[in-house]
Amino acid sequence: EDKVVQSPLSLVVHEGDTVTLNCSYEVTNFRSLLWYKQEKKAPTFLFMLTSSGIEKKSGRLSSILDKKELFSILNITATQTGDSAVYLCAVEGYGNNDMRFGAGTRLTVKP
């Protein structure tokens, strides 16, 4: 059965800190891993990763995938209070079209 495990489940930091969020997975016929940010409404898309070792970057956020060790990390540098949210990791496998989500990491950035 497909499984996605995120850690830590919650994290409290101060503005300016750098954080690393972890996601490990087990999925049949891996196709992609996705990171989403969820505030009060539905998740918003951050990154989609399909290949190992290629860092994807968007501003202060970056992510990388290791398909050998079956995990991904999401880095946020120089955190701001607006980064406070739940960060969700999801995986997709070939043969189906849906996503399986991890429990999420609740990040709180204090001023």
Place this chain on the structure above:
Amino acid sequence: GAVVSQHPSWVICKSGTSVKIECRSLDFQATTMFWYRQFPKQSLMLMATSNEGSKATYEQGVEKDKFLINHASLTLSTLTVTSAHPEDSSFYICSARDVRGIEYSNQPQHFGDGTRLSIL
């Protein structure tokens, strides 16, 4: 970019009422849409896969007769919570992916804004 619209955003109703939630793809066609449910402080759980022109595929433990899904066109899927009870109160979210003419593995799914359902 691809946009998914979900309506209504918030529903409060009495126990026993049936509630219909709409999910529309605004600028693309979606042969497949997905319905998720999220309880407070929990992650998204896939309920069912909605297939245009055919029956939906439900995840284990999700009652087909309680959560009716209709995907009558390439841009609209509906989820009807029949005879809703307080335990059905949750955040319901749909998603879809634009697969037109593009290798779909390169496109992420996009979510609607979700529907917060409160059953009194």
